[in-house]
Amino acid sequence: MTNNRRIAVLFLLRSVAIVGLSFMSLMGVQADELSDGAKIFQTNCSACHLGAMLEAPKVEALKLYPPERIIKSLESGLMSTAGIGLSLADKHAVAEFITGKKVADSKISETIYTCKSIGVDLPKSLSKVDWNGWGGKSGNRRHQENESGISPDNVDELKLKWAFAFPEATRVRSQPIVSKNMVYIGSQAGIIYALDVETGCVQWEYQAKDEVRGSLFLQLDSLLFGDLDGNAYAIDAQSGELKWRTKVHPNPLAVVTGSVIADEKKVYVPVSSLEIIPAARVEYECCSFRGAVVAIDLQSGEKVWTTYTIDEPKPTYKTSAGTQQHGPSGAPVWSGPTLDLKRNLLYATTGQNYSSPATGTSDAVLAMDLNSGEIKWVTQVTKDDAWNGACSRNTPNCPKEDGPDYDIGASAMLSTAENGKQLLIIGQKSGMVYALNPDAKGKIVWKQRVGSGGTMGGVHWGMSTDNQKVYVGVSDLPTNNPYNVGAAHPGLHALDLKTGEFVWRNDLPNVCAKGGKFMCFPGISAAVSSSTNLVYAGGLDGMFRIFSASKGEILWEYDTKQAVNTINGVKGFGGSIESDGPVIANGKIYLTSGYDKWGEAPGNILMVFSAGGK
Template identity: 45%
Template sequence: MRRFLLLIAPLTLAPLGLSACNQPDAESQIVAPEQTEARGNPGEELYQKHCAACHDGGNAEAPTKAALQLNGVEAIRASLSTGSMKTQASMMTPIEIRIIADYLASPSSESAFANAKEYRCKGQLSLSKPLWNRWGNSKGNVRFQSTANAGITAKDVPNLKLKWAFGFPGSARARSQPAVTGEAIFTGSQSGLFYALDTQTGCVWWTFEAKAEVRNAPTISTDRNGNAKTLYFGDVDANVYAVDAKNGELIWTRSVRDHPVGTITGSITLHNGRLYVPMSSLEIINAYLPDYECCTFRGGVLALEAKSGDPVWRFYTVPEPKKTSINTAGAQNYGPSGAPIWSTPTVDAKRGLLYVGTGENYSSPANDKSDAIIALQLDSGAVEWVQQTISGDAWNAACGKNGSQVNCPKEDGPDFDFGAPPILTTMANGKDIILAGQKSGMLYGMDPDAGGKILWEARAGMGGFNSGVHWGMATDGNTLFVGIADTPGNRFAIGPSRQGLHGYDPATGKALWSKFEPNVCEEKAHKCMTALSAPPTHMPGVVFAGALNGILRAYKADGGEILWSTDTRREYETLNGVSARGGSIDSAGPIVAGGLLIVNSGYDKFGQIPGNVLLVYSAD
């Protein structure tokens, strides 16, 4: 799945030393001036030898050199030495890794821990009930906020102004969607530092140092009085953490990785004393290597006891991969594989079920659980039903014009994941429905009482590897709010681009209204695209949505009229003194809680606009 190559971390250096990257096409074989000028600079020479073919435009998934240079030296070294790029950098010596990290790292990057210590709050943190919790603010992942918890009304929205900005040191992206109480904003960062920030001033109540980047949204458990008690989140190295919400002290941690490049992308779901952890992986990148034995990762869900982290059950989306063939580079191939779960599981307590959406297979043969909505029994993880909307979808990074092709499965796409979590909601007629949006651009209404039977389907976008519904939708049960990205260049696209915000009837799939967002300039660049890849958030009368060009808007919930808009793609004076700027808004959508509108700005993949800032707006 291409869209979710966005998720590589802790630092998304594209595969260093890849033979595929070092065999550019004819157009890229012209020696650039900077390559000839590199002689005598060992860092630049190493960059040109191992990295330039991908990061200077040879690989669409790779961050640009400018984006890499926003990272701190520790993050680059960790990624190449022990992190997600360890396999790809295995041919480099420790000295070479140090040289290239020192060369690429921003000279002004700060130690995140030292910076946080300098801007500590005074006193002791006392917590009340969560105002925004989990990725979707409910077990049904509806992304709806009540007026009481929002703390603002539709009339206040035109008066929103920036209250404060917080910069993440040594970072090129800001993608951990916060959880919020009246007193604190809880969020992770690319550096691996997890923060509790004061809602009013942005000072740091406490920090917790995870082992790797924290990019998902924390989930908060509550005490008997309903007040915030424990935070649960995962990191890119597939470690799960339980942390005291008041002081940041570790309660327990557990590695749930059962594959060398397994990771956690979606957020963890808490229900009835159990945690449900979605499992994805970075193996789609490893497949880029011609001599890589592709592929053996199995997507799935792991259930843990919330008190202890002890495992309860594990479900896999594919059977144990078996040997299939030898590729042209002489490497053994395996299959089926993949079908990762990129998003947050959805709980159906009434039926005792857990709903998850799956991605494509990584290698042939494609199986019956990829590109599907799957219902699992909460108690055992047993499969209740599977609704697959697209069969025969297998894809990895070896496919496409920039891929090596050697490990590309015969299906070669279309890479149409369910990257957005399924929504469970109750409609105006009192009936429950499952709502699912796919990268194909299709929307589905499914019956939870009839084995996921498709009640209706509708085309909301043209679809493609970076198009359709990416990260999520929102609903109040009366209207389904759908953000569409529809970026150009998709060989499986159907019809014209429909980037923008759309309203649908959840009962019938009938289109109610559309607010199309035309490009703001002629180039095919993210700075031009008001494409809505990040999930929208709904409160009574208003839908908030952020775009790939950095525009953050409030739309009228009935018709899509723009009520308020701001451009986050600029430099900011931050309260913690970190040099920061906004960029693309992707993966982590805006949230509204306690009178505040909160959004991350900055994303460093696919040529998007890097940034490292958390922005907090209020109508005060």
């Protein structure tokens, strides 16, 4: 173990040692006053949720949850392994203690919206959208080249037009898509909302089985997406009625967190998993999941092909605790894949292996044949990266490699430079950006370090390119210190598309107040977007900024970390901006704010900005 990791473990142990005192202080109770729920929380949950586990939502965020969500998480969700030893009554007790709310005897009543079903005439055809899927248009470039309503000349006139608050939500992770008349977006509660573009009023809702984290994709008259239960869906874009639902992976911990994409015949679904969480438990036999991309028939919902990123796991060795290990495993796909119709290829980026042995397809770009799913070529950018949650907790299931956890969480961007040459651009949590040649089996053309890297980036969720420059948001949260390289550069940076050389850099100022309840940091983890002459980026500190594309200076900014009046009458508040990035369409900007993991500030809003608020 490196010296830095020993320090991290000692810090964790010290944090656990003082949890009892912190718990009493935070909850305002004495030891002899603890209820059953409080005792269960103190024994089973408090160490992580009082700050010892960075990725766990803080208690202040958990208080905003409905108790039913906590019970579901303990029963079958993220915390199901922690809930194994708890009875249903125990789960009810701890959920009611954390939230201060009673578990409903029946389903939560439908939210009453102040402007629901106003009868806006919907177009007969919804095949054309102004921002579709994760990347907006072809190539996943996150660039709106035809935007004329927002420019450097009027950017200082931007005002909030309307805001929509998601009921009982603490994060908004599903990026909206926008047509001429409608906005479609998923939610933490698994509800798909169809909202009127001009007013934000709800036209219809659809309830999926679990949280929807990725962007939707509209193909013909079908809205396509995946959920945290490992399902893919097609619903009617006019009515919200279900067309089909398909389970995409046999592993019980499989999830769809990335955005789906489709051509005229098939839907392509990236598959990740939650297995790195139970892997931290000493008795857990790690690991059985293997990443995949699944192609589904657009009309029937039947699987056409499944391509796994690694071979099937087999028994390998036993840990020092005597627990059987399996491998290889992991290499999840938690970013949206990219279509290349010209070459009949699909590009998927992968994460780390979960267990030994590390493979050649983790932390890599995989090019798959659209017809068969056959892997045509692989470009790996980090070798020997096997890691799971046991590594940060110093428990025996940590793989022998104890890798840096340098997933490629950003979708690959297919871009055409001014000289006509196409490049595939990828960004990694390591702080590296690469340009690959799609005509030379992914050969690296150039590479550039933009930040020091870390488990939270480096480059975390996504970049943008206008075919001249690559716009890179850098998080560089001070995590994973043993593997970080060089100075941190939290902010926004522009690279020349052809050469990878820096055009400009903007390390952002730290505007965070001291002593806040939640983590605040100036880095950009969420995906970046662009339009002609402008770049749009939201920060972990809740600041939404618009930059000059030519020089990188800040032209306009808005603090989303505040209470907001909403069109639907639900209490709205912003927080950290994480994961999905700004959407630009028809003179409007669509932005989500709020994220409750990693100690970040929770929030529940979709905001729409336009010049003068018109």
